[in-house]
Amino acid sequence: MNAITEKKYGKTALKILHCATDLFAEKGFDGTIMDELADRCGVNKASIYYHFNDKAMLYEVCMTHLFKQVADQVISQVDKADSAEQKLKTFIYEFAKGAYQHKQMPATLMREIAAAGKNMPIPARQQMQRLLQTLKAILKQGEQLGLFRTVDPLMTHFMIIGSLSFHITSEPMRLAIQTETKMDPTLDEAIGHVSELIYHALLNN
């Protein structure tokens, strides 16, 4: 049971939340139109305002839940891993999986970063901070053990989430572009490739 499906939201509110998360990811905050949202979820427009105060608030709730889901998942799995090496692999893998499963997240993240985070709701931003802190700890530990090259953690963080976000979000474009009728790799293969690539980049030697 994820954050959004929890207690406090009724059936209508949940419908709104899900459609809104999709729509915001698809069109961005400015490109999302409340009428269209209402149509999409088959809910009266005024209902949206009844359940969420306004567009900005709705955005905040959507984004916070979206980012929290992924952050929670990544962090909880990382915590279970033993070695720095395993933790790093887990971090990459779980972030990739979370982003794959919640494609609205990398899409939104890209828009927000493009906008220099000016529209990113604070609570959503905090979720990204949690992930960054987690990575920092892993890198520090691995570095101290001589496993990883010494890298700037922030730069590394953005490389990981950047590579994966681009990779995942560009899937529809890739399929459209691909002239050779080569099948796109499966979810796990793709994640595997990308995370290996990144992991490779960080590894000492």
Place this chain on the structure above:
Amino acid sequence: MNAITEKKYGKTALKILHCATDLFAEKGFDGTIMDELADRCGVNKASIYYHFNDKAMLYEVCMTHLFKQVADQVISQVDKADSAEQKLKTFIYEFAKGAYQHKQMPATLMREIAAAGKNMPIPARQQMQRLLQTLKAILKQGEQLGLFRTVDPLMTHFMIIGSLSFHITSEPMRLAIQTETKMDPTLDEAIGHVSELIYHALLNN
């Protein structure tokens, strides 16, 4: 002399084009307001419509020129390099430099990829294709020489532009976040780090 400053556009049109490119990168297509644009460039709003037919057309011209500049620069430098290894390094380095110098480009690219390319003007998209083709050729050559690991070129392409776009675009956020008062690396250092990281990921062994 880059594409935009060429003949064909007068002083006013150029002013509009430059401001618009900035504004679109900053706020996205939907977030950009024509009144604000007119104000920014100190031009009458109707003038914008005189020179460019509408917002969409203006966007197309801006984006095409923006992407063409970077693509031209990358490709021309890659062509000058000798070995596959040097070409790859050049590709990464020049893309990074171009994106650094034209920060509107990675920002826009991120928004467009987030929108699954649905708003990306065709001519701008073609510039990205040129870059992809260039990388493909490099990877093929390097692979045949046994220098590079066998990687999916599309995936690799997105990793390179994804990492760098995130890195460059997140600069303001990084500066804001950075609690420790550590100086941000200089342009060349930053580019160097990131490109080395990526290069490392692709290298055999």
Place this chain on the structure above:
Amino acid sequence: MNAITEKKYGKTALKILHCATDLFAEKGFDGTIMDELADRCGVNKASIYYHFNDKAMLYEVCMTHLFKQVADQVISQVDKADSAEQKLKTFIYEFAKGAYQHKQMPATLMREIAAAGKNMPIPARQQMQRLLQTLKAILKQGEQLGLFRTVDPLMTHFMIIGSLSFHITSEPMRLAIQTETKMDPTLDEAIGHVSELIYHALLNN
């Protein structure tokens, strides 16, 4: 209860429809300004767009209802008449009366014919077709009985609606021009004169 006042339209929509029909007749499609319309009916401009999608759609609804009203009235009365002679008289008289009562109709008709019907909404045009078919049937019947001269029905149709439209629509001009202070004939007198004139023109001998 006429077509416009029927169910389907609420109070506000009806107000808009009535004012718009007047304004379109007065100023034509291009001369009608939405702000002015909003002011005239004391309704917010956005309400117009809420009820009718855009200016063109509003025009279509207005015109269709306007022409339908007159066509319905004419045709239902013609159906009640017995002889071809009576039917022709009824046709002319009822069209004249309808046009007199709904002066927006001849005015609009004139503009539309002047524009070669290029802006006439299809459903409104169909109402004119119904009238033409009705007249055709009358003329055919009267001709077969040897009552009417053999005339081109289309030409006759345009003569009837042309004469009456000009007559009715020119009323304000006539009143303005008329130097001699002769009272304008009453509604029925005027209709009587004109329709007699036309009737005369068609009659055998």
Place this chain on the structure above:
Amino acid sequence: MNAITEKKYGKTALKILHCATDLFAEKGFDGTIMDELADRCGVNKASIYYHFNDKAMLYEVCMTHLFKQVADQVISQVDKADSAEQKLKTFIYEFAKGAYQHKQMPATLMREIAAAGKNMPIPARQQMQRLLQTLKAILKQGEQLGLFRTVDPLMTHFMIIGSLSFHITSEPMRLAIQTETKMDPTLDEAIGHVSELIYHALLNN
């Protein structure tokens, strides 16, 4: 040599005048856009303002010339006719011919009458007055000689110009409507029919 082709207008001005007359007839004053006009005559927009002060002035010149041409032709021919009967026939015939040859005239007339003459430039209106006075004289004479029925001259005037204007202007619509592939009558046949019809209506007995 008609009024427009006379001395005072150069080649460019004449081109503008002709195109403008067409365009005004086609789209009306409000529907005519100066850019479109400039395009149509292949003349720079500023040139139009150089030759004619503004849109209203251009309209006045066009309309005055247009209406004067027809009025002159009708009146000069009527003057040549002997009997009241001949004069009436000539009036109808020449008006029809003039309107046929200058189709912009009936089209404009219809729009102007629909607008209750509110936009009709004074000089153009005066041309219509000249025609009306001519008809009045004819009718009076014919009436006194017992040839014509006693009819309201204004009403009669509008019937004549109304019938003919509708007939002439509706030609494209008639051709479009005509399901039976019956040829449209030739110019003279059509004029003959309509004028006979009208003449019939006025004749005593």
Place this chain on the structure above:
DNA sequence: TATGAATGAGAATTCATTCAT
């Protein structure tokens, strides 16, 4: 809670007209 209707404040676009050359 839900909904159709309403609305003020925009935002895109158009258009007659003017200006500088």
Place this chain on the structure above:
DNA sequence: GATGAATGAATTCTCATTCAT
């Protein structure tokens, strides 16, 4: 006289938000 560029004042249409029921 001619022309490309510029512009202020509309004008159409949109959209987040609120209201009444």
